[in-house]
Amino acid sequence: MPLFHTVLVANRGEIAVRVIRTLRGLGIRSVAVFSDADADALHVHLADTAVRLGPADARESYLDGERVIAAALGSGAQAIHPGYGFLSENAAFATACEAAGIVFIGPGEQALEVMGDKIRSKLHVALSNVPVVPGVSDASLDNAALAEAALGVGFPLLIKPSAGGGGKGMQLVRTAEELPESIAAARRVAASAFGDDTLLLERFIEQPRHIEVQVLADAHGAVVHLGERECSLQRRHQKVIEEAPSPLLDAETRERIGRAACDAARSVDYRGAGTVEFLVSAARPDDFFFIEMNTRLQVEHPVTELVTGFDLVEQQVRVAAGEPLAFAQSDVHLTGHAIEARVYAESPERGFLPSTGTVLAYTEPQGAGIRIDSGITDGSEVSPHYDPMLAKVIALGSDRAEALARLDAALADTVVLGVDTNIAFLRGLIAEPAVQAGDLDTGLIDRMPSLSLPVPSPELLAEVAAALGATDRQQPGSASPLWRSSSGFRLGAPRPRTLTFLVNEALVEVEVAQQASRDTRATPSRATRPAERTRTTIAGQGPRLWVHEGGASYELTVLDRAARLERSLAAIDRVGKAHSPELRAPMPGTVVAVHVADGDEVEAGQTIVSIEAMKMEHRITTPISGRVTLTTSEGALVRRDDVVASVTPIATSEKRDT
Template identity: 65%
Template sequence: MTTNPITDAGFATVLVANRGEIARRVLRTLSELGIRSVAVYSDADANAPHVREADTAVRIGPAAAFESYLNIDAVIAAARETGAQAIHPGYGFLAENAAFARACADAGIVFIGPGERALEVMGDKIRAKQHVSEYGVPIVPGFSAVGMSDAAIADAAREIGFPLLVKPSAGGGGKGMQVVRSESELPEALATARRVATAAFGDDALLLERLIERPRHIEVQVLADSHGAVVHLGERECTLQRRHQKVVEEAPSPVIDAATRGRIGAAACAAAASVDYRGAGTVEFLVAADRPDEFFFIEMNTRLQVEHPVTELVTRVDLVELQVRIAAGEPIPFAQDDVRLEGHAIEARVYAESPERGFLPSTGDVLVWRAAEGVRTDAAIESGSAVTSDYDPMIAKVIASGADRAAALDALDSALADTVVLGVETNIAFLRELIAQPAVRDGDLDTGLIDRMPPFEVPVPSEEALAAAAAFLRERTTSRRAHDEATSARRALDAGPSARGRAGGAWRALPGWRVSGQPVLPVQRFQLEGGEVVEVADHAGARGNDTADAASARDGSVWVHADGATHRVRPLTRREAMEVRLARLGYEAGASDPELRAPMPGAVVAIHAADGEEVVAGARVVTIEAMKMEHPVIAGHGGVVRLRTAVGEQVSRDQVLATVVAHAAETPAHEASVTPTETAVG
């Protein structure tokens, strides 16, 4: 039997200090290497997939990240308890924490990542830029404002020239960034950036730099070992971002030619070598859209990136395996000249969020999960998983590849269409809309592209989707009836002949059946996301579409996936449908929906109008707290408030909190007197 060099080097057991899809990704490689794996989990993740997939798992605390995944002592204790010789931090949480790396060293545990010096130097944006510039790495013209007065900052800003970008030195994710196009805007921008930086990071140090118009975000994957070798694996295009968060990434970049790839790769390797880097890391650059041969260092991420799979697909290299082998003391098994980029790969991040609601995070139970075939999907969830507000809302990454960029984009679109997530809203429809944009297809990208897209609108369910939802409800009802009738029949047999006679009355409840008349076609009514009510004729003999998926949630709504899209519809009885229609007739044409619904699950923390009070359009009626943020519920038009909730109530997503009846609302007399004739099943 061939010996395992990793095990021989002493890594018999490795602990993965993370959760979700990255934990599962690392566990997969550890299994392939024959290394015993240890997972850690919080109370919220007790039933998560990564817990089952590890060889052993250790609870490290409550749901809150600072009490579990960010608890250095708890993670180190778990490693000691299980005999782990090394810890892989994944990304996020403790991955770039110098104190954690130091704690590992103090405990005699190998940190699968760079040394403390790299973490400390690259962990400070100002220090990192100053440092790499001394090694010939180009940086955006700018300066640190630490210790400078506002007057001195203004003088330095004039020398660099406007527009400028003001940003906190200690932070990330775009928090506190301010664009300054003229000197007159500078004082307010400085005050705002300092205020946000202090609140978010506890540090008001600022960095000012030249604003690169229509920037592209290009990053280079580097590897470095303890034997002095540093290589790069080409670049990734990470320009498609929303609020400074990456959404779609690809490799290679469509605008980087071979010559520029060599230059930007050499700069990335120089940055890594300058801090004696070890392991896998990413050096990020800004490139002007109209000057792709010119690049400027932004920062170095001293860890594995979320988007690392696109590099793996075009290089045929397992980056996690190399991380582990390098940490075990092995040299990189190839030279720079051996690196080849073949084909094209593109990744889309699937988030549990509602694009039509301003990308608010979504929570709930995953009723059905099915990954697309023929592509790589790294997922945090499975059918039955619970998506909570405790952690980042990214639930999966769909990664497709092809012989060229067009083929990869086509493959990604098909894969997204075939990815099924029922029970939790996602951004999949938005992702498909994004990669269909002409500018995206042409590779004409900049970081503001998503912001310029029109507001996202929820796709209208197709006839096939509605028919599948109706068939699902009918088949579920039929199954329940059959179960109930079988139970009744058994009881009747036990009770005697008189009870058996009464059991025949169950036939009158069958779909489309009337004792005194002709069979009528059942009609299923649904309320769509926008409030519209639709009717679907349900053919009793029809079967559900084999290509569609449907499931019902605890709130009674039906989720259905058909025609490459997912929809949530609310079944209505005939009476409920009539009430909704009358309510919608009760306000002026073009007005907003009178029903004010909760945008997400949460707690009602304030009610701003009394029942029966008149409010104007735009008035705040209710405030709910969710995801540790307050979300106001606003009246879309003026009218009289009718409250349906109270302070302290825990509400579900889309629960009606209040109605606002427009002043002109008067139910037509002929509508108010309608008495529905129950000739259809509802």
């Protein structure tokens, strides 16, 4: 049976790149789609052809099913691969593809509709004797009724958007007092992200382990599983590190949970690749509960590919083309151990807030057992419009210890400069004793101590100063060459030159080493240490620099005399003031809610506005009590550090008058 000659990839970033590469290996022509924000993206350049969808807003591009289908028809595509996210689990889109005569590379309408609704899916699989987590699943409940039902479920509990995925909109509630605001926030995110504000309640199992099973099914009735993945290392219900197989399960439990996953898939006549997710008690690993089924490829699918040898995208394409699976359950064997780390554009030291900007330097690691799935390159733009994941670093070893060691070395050699990333955090996470021992649970990251901003060593700053000094002498400027010359006549010893760096809001003066600079290769945008020393990369233009060394990255600003004076005067002005009256946006994004009115009297700790960007909602609270003045409104776009409000303390006399 022939495969397709042309397939459109209805996605972006690393998953679009990954799908395009498999299509190329199968001899299938690939069609990329892009928004205005992605016109120069890597997936656009790799595809055989590309079609513009629309503006940066995903609702007018990647989420617009009509535009995607029109692009497929116009490019001669026979099928559409949706990747994950966007339209990958949209039953209406799959139906529209069929009506247009285009094959949707994914499951059928029944699976998408049943498994796309967390309430309906739990009720459905329970009929096939698949164990489910206790909770409340009633779409008719309003906020008040939902809060009352929560009391019956007990605390702690999770509020989850029924139509959602990826942890978006989930709220963990530990007391009844938290319910009203948490329910409202979950509804707001669910309506905005999924167009459906239906919620469900679910008992939160303390110290659970999140284990999912990869299934494959064809149109001829065959269903197999490819083992499990451990996804317990999560933050805000978003997976961070994934591995296969799980260090928790024994062979007997692996067989039982795999059989349950296949039963769940059969119950909806599943077709293609899918993942059945379970919560497993760390104390009782033989006790597991179904939580949902993802009817698409998962972000973490590479670890399964590495330990089984199967290309899951290839299997999706072959099943969609009508081919039967070429193997049975007895042919599936897990060899070695694979671990994946997700590299995000975010700042762990600032509460994991997303970061945007231009990728000034990007280097992928190499080595035995290392695989990189990435959607960026030098010059890529990281915008606030989409998910902040940049790449995935995956390591395969003969056992778990070797896989962890290889992953750590690969992360140390992964260079991303120009935006904040979580690479250093990932290295610290996999070095945790509990992680090394395989003693995992979904709350482990939350229990880790608060992170502080990394501080570059004096030696590193000296090297940066030397590189800048060498570059400066090579560039023409307004001063006479006589003054820049190192051999001109002058009275007394040469005056040492110093540079002032702004490092994490602190000023650091560094003397430029004249001799060392001659040994440092430098350009205005990048410098690299000699090969015999630890590799350092410097990138940037103007006063703002990014530096990578030994797996850590630092953002530095070189201050001239005027900038130093400005900061000194500002510091004098702040003396005696415990807090700034200005509330600033911690990240670029959209104001999705304003919780107070202009001129209201507010209390310290009260939420003023909520900002959403990159699948995250952040609440800005006031550190002081006083009267609020708003400088933004709902729906406004803000940049990082924009002032959204100010709070002025109320004088005692004013309080008496009121």
